[in-house]
Amino acid sequence: MLERVLPYAKTLLSQVISEGDIAVDGTAGNGHDTLFLAQLVGDKGQVYAFDIQQQAVEATRNRLKEHGLEHRAHVILDGHEKLSQYVEGEIAGAIFNLGYLPGGNHEIVTKGETTISAIRQLLDKLKIGGIIVLVIYHCHEGGKEEKDAVIQYVSELPQKYVHVLRYEFINQKNNPPFIIALEKVKKLPDSM
Ligand SMILES: C[S@@+](CC[C@H](N)C(=O)[O-])C[C@H]1O[C@@H](n2cnc3c(N)ncnc32)[C@H](O)[C@@H]1O
Numbered sequence: 001m002l003e004r005v006l007p008y009a010k011t012l013l014s015q016v017i018s019e020g021d022i023a024v025d026g027t028a029g030n031g032h033d034t035l036f037l038a039q040l041v042g043d044k045g046q047v048y049a050f051d052i053q054q055q056a057v058e059a060t061r062n063r064l065k066e067h068g069l070e071h072r073a074h075v076i077l078d079g080h081e082k083l084s085q086y087v088e089g090e091i092a093g094a095i096f097n098l099g100y101l102p103g104g105n106h107e108i109v110t111k112g113e114t115t116i117s118a119i120r121q122l123l124d125k126l127k128i129g130g131i132i133v134l135v136i137y138h139c140h141e142g143g144k145e146e147k148d149a150v151i152q153y154v155s156e157l158p159q160k161y162v163h164v165l166r167y168e169f170i171n172q173k174n175n176p177p178f179i180i181a182l183e184k185v186k187k188l189p190d191s192m
Contacts, residue, residue, distance in 0.1 A: 005177055005179055006135070008179060009135055009179055012131055012133050012179075012181055013037065014040060015131070016092050016129065017037065017045075018040070018042075018092070019040075019044060019045060020041065020044040020045050021045045021093070022041070022048070022087065023037040023040065023047050023048075023093050023094065024050075024087065026050055026083075026094060026095065026096035026115075027051060027080065028049040028050060028056050028059075028060040029056050029060070029097060029101050029102065030056065030101070031059050031060030032063070034047055034049040034075065035063050035067060035069065037073075038064060038067075038072040043072065047072055047074070048076065049073055049074070050078060050082075050083065050086075051075075051076075052077070052079050052108070053108060054077060056104070057075050057076075060075045079114055080114065080115070081117040083121045083125075090125060090127045091122060092130050093132070094126070094130075095132075095134075095135070096115065096133070098115060098137055098146060098147075099140055106140060111142065112148075112150055113149070115149075119134075119154070119182070123162065124188065128184055128185065129184065131182065131183050132181065132182045133181050134150065134179065134182075136179070137177045139174070139175045151180070157182070161186045161187075161188045162182050162184055163182070163183040163185055164181070165180070165183075
């Protein structure tokens with residue numbers, strides 16, 4: 001069976017994140033992915049989760065608490081484009097669900113410029129073999145612009161340093177989300 005998009009994002013992350021690792025959730029939202037990452041990193045690992053909305057930070061902290069895992073994550077009320085200011089150490093894997101907070105304000109959305117800035121910082125801090133997973137929702141206002149900007153940026157990354165995958169069902173209606181996954185294969189030069 002062809003694995004669906006959201007389960008496939010988890011499959012990719014679980015292949016590269018193990019106990020004791022550092023992982024990043026670039027868009028904490030309601031905390032589903034932060035919880036998943038917290039389960040992967042174990043008691044010796046750490047998750048850094050970012051969101052610009054207080055509502056999302058609270059929802060994520062509550063979800064972690066319900067599972068007794070709040071000690072495994074830093075839930076940060078700030079943009080993922082400031083990632084380098086918060087995360088120390090090598091990152092094993094990261095996920096971004098782009099778009100708006102389900103059940104929240106649909107006008108507060110991720111944006112191409114800040115998403116690309118975060119990817120750039122992550123590529124610097126990622127372990128060799130580490131993976132960044134982007135789940136790209138693009139139906140909302142501004143979604144197409146973000147999708148186009150991100151695809152242009154990742155398509156131009158030299159394959160010597162980063163392998164870029166697009167995982168997408170191409171015959172589904174209503175523009176379903178798809179995955180872009182980046183695997184760091186070699187340290188990138190400082191100029192990139
Ligand atoms: C699609 S939702 C994330 C859903 C989440 N993964 C979950 O499991 O519920 C996108 C989130 O990105 C957040 N966001 C928008 N711009 C951001 C930025 N620059 N940095 C961090 N989060 C941002 C929004 O506030 C929203 O909560």
